[in-house]
Amino acid sequence: MPIYLYNTLSRKKEIFETIEPDKVRMYVCGPTVYDACHIGHARSVVFFDVLARYLRARGFEVIYVRNFTDVDDKIIQKAQKTGTSCKEIAEKFIREFYEDMDALKVERATFEPRATEYIPDIIKLVQALIDKGHAYPLDGDVYFSVERFSGYGKLSGRKLDDMEAGARVNVDVRKRNPFDFALWKASKPGEPEWDSPWGKGRPGWHIECSAMSSALLGDSIDIHGGGQDLTFPHHENEIAQSEAVFEKIFVRYWVHNGFVNINSEKMSKSLGNFLLIKDVLKSYHPEVVRLFLLSSHYRSPIDFSDKTMDESRAALDKIYAVLSRLEDRFGINPPELPQQSGDLWKRFCDAMDDDLNTARGIGMVFESVRTLNRFLDTSETSMPEDTAAAILATWADLRSIGRILGVFSESTEQYAADSKRLGIHNTMVDPAWVEQMIADRTAARKAREWQKADDIRKQLETMNVILEDRPEGTLWRMG
Numbered sequence: 426m427p428i429y430l431y432n433t434l435s436r437k438k439e440i441f442e443t444i445e446p447d448k449v450r451m452y453v454c455g456p457t458v459y460d461a462c463h464i465g466h467a468r469s470v471v472f473f474d475v476l477a478r479y480l481r482a483r484g485f486e487v488i489y490v491r492n493f494t495d496v497d498d499k500i501i502q503k504a505q506k507t508g509t510s511c512k513e514i515a516e517k518f519i520r521e522f523y524e525d526m527d528a529l530k531v532e533r534a535t536f537e538p539r540a541t542e543y544i545p546d547i548i549k550l551v552q553a554l555i556d557k558g559h560a561y562p563l564d565g566d567v568y569f570s571v572e573r574f575s576g577y578g579k580l581s582g583r584k585l586d587d588m589e590a591g592a593r594v595n596v597d598v599r600k601r602n603p604f605d606f607a608l609w610k611a612s613k614p615g616e617p618e619w620d621s622p623w624g625k626g627r628p629g630w631h632i633e634c635s636a637m638s639s640a641l642l643g644d645s646i647d648i649h650g651g652g653q654d655l656t657f658p659h660h661e662n663e664i665a666q667s668e669a670v671f672e673k674i675f676v677r678y679w680v681h682n683g684f685v686n687i688n689s690e691k692m693s694k695s696l697g698n699f700l701l702i703k704d705v706l707k708s709y710h711p712e713v714v715r716l717f718l719l720s721s722h723y724r725s726p727i728d729f730s731d732k733t734m735d736e737s738r739a740a741l742d743k744i745y746a747v748l749s750r751l752e753d754r755f756g757i758n759p760p761e762l763p764q765q766s767g768d769l770w771k772r773f774c775d776a777m778d779d780d781l782n783t784a785r786g787i788g789m790v791f792e793s794v795r796t797l798n799r800f801l802d803t804s805e806t807s808m809p810e811d812t813a814a815a816i817l818a819t820w821a822d823l824r825s826i827g828r829i830l831g832v833f834s835e836s837t838e839q840y841a842a843d844s845k846r847l848g849i850h851n852t853m854v855d856p857a858w859v860e861q862m863i864a865d866r867t868a869a870r871k872a873r874e875w876q877k878a879d880d881i882r883k884q885l886e887t888m889n890v891i892l893e894d895r896p897e898g899t900l901w902r903m904g
Contacts, residue, residue, distance in 0.1 A: 428778045433679040434580055438780055443647050449480050449487045450642040454651040457494040458518035459503045462525050464700045465685045469652045471715055472682045472723045474531045478829050479777050490641050491534040495541050496617050496627050511617050525702040529711050530831045536641050540633040544619050547628045547636040551608045559669040563599055565611030565624040571604045574665045581657035606662050608632045631662040649676040682723045688730045710843055712832045713738045719783040747794045749837040750801050751820050759824055767818030769793050773826050793819050848903020854888055863899050
């Protein structure tokens with residue numbers, strides 16, 4: 426079955442066909458490293474992580490580039506404000522990016538270049554644009570002339586004439602057109618600088634990605650991605666400068682993810698609802714965060730709230746609970762399972778082939794969880810061979826799906842331990858006190874003091890402590 430992707434450029438779903446058979450060249454805009462990453466960054470990085478995983482599972486060789494912008498106005502401002510260097514600022518937040526994304530189980534891209542590593546490539550590209558008449562030097566700066574590129578606005582759907590009519594008057598009057606954008610910026614005192622044919626300076630933001638993409642993936646690529654906010658002007662400008670200099674299609678499929686809202690409001694520092702990944706992970710298991718981010722279609726907005734996160738946590742608990750039941754029932758460790766072979770995997774692929782519909786795929790997972798629980802409830806002692814085979818196939822499919830989504834991929838024991846730790850942290854429950862309460866309950870049960878034992882269970886439940894009586898003893902977890 427073919428894979429369909431929604432192409433922002435054509436504004437419709439298209440059959441995914443690569444430039445080179447069975448090979449995908451994908452570039453995704455990474456962070457400008459001047460601050461810690463927020464939950465909006467997580468949505469983009471997690472989605473494209475899943476896209477790369479799924480394409481590989483479908484047999485493609487994926488060359489994935491995700492960059493770091495490590496020279497930029499915001500980094501310079503941060504360095505000046507804190508009295509440190511731009512390099513120190515960039516290094517600090519690149520380390521924090523990896524800490525956040527490693528916690529979220531994001532796999533490393535094939536290449537993760539930094540803009541400052543590609544200054545010679547950038548200068549070469551800017552000079553080529555000048556030579557072709559698409560750019561002009563001006564007092565140490567270099568600007569791209571948008572009027573020289575006839576396709577300007579085709580990605581965002583904006584017409585240059587309309588944009589010019591609404592342009593603000595306080596623009597740089599030196600430019601030929603208010604929307605001409607900087608390819609190279611003359612350096613100011615104390616700013617990072619490199620030698621160039623136009624004097625000491627640094628690259629503009631947009632040219633960085635064109636240079637890194639062409640150096641690592643070639644002049645034309647299959648997929649270019651990022652958040653919806655990058656469509657204009659960043660990606661629009663990338664198209665203009667890349668197609669002007671290389672004189673060929675820059676990107677076949679433009680893929681953009683939607684925004685994350687906080688309690689139904691746009692996430693904004695000014696509103697005080699700016700959620701950093703590292704803060705979210707203090708309260709929620711990383712897989713809960715991933716499941717939440719993938720529970721809506723990637724192009725739709727998604728709303729972060731205590732309610733939606735608690736729903737995701739409860740949903741993940743149910744998946745791990747049935748996986749634990751399967752391990753107990755069959756005595757099989759997950760690594761011993763075969764590769765995907767059942768109907769669930771095929772239906773999951775159908776959903777993913779339809780513009781990477783993770784929401785529908787996750788819905789199928791929960792349908793299977795309910796079915797598995799029914800089978801296990803009605804076959805506690807024995808079951809027909811064909812039923813057992815179907816259950817094992819579904820179990821194998823769940824594990825394969827987990828590897829694509831990056832969720833329910835831990836051991837059940839590890840997940841239970843991590844969840845307990847987070848629950849204790851969030852509720853300030855004393856584990857020693859819980860153990861003593863369980864011991865008192867066990868003693869009450871032995872003495873046939875059933876009411877006392879029941880009262881202890883209810884008291885623990887008010888603290889969100891859930892008990893599970895097993896032959897080997899009573900276990901507890903945070904609800």
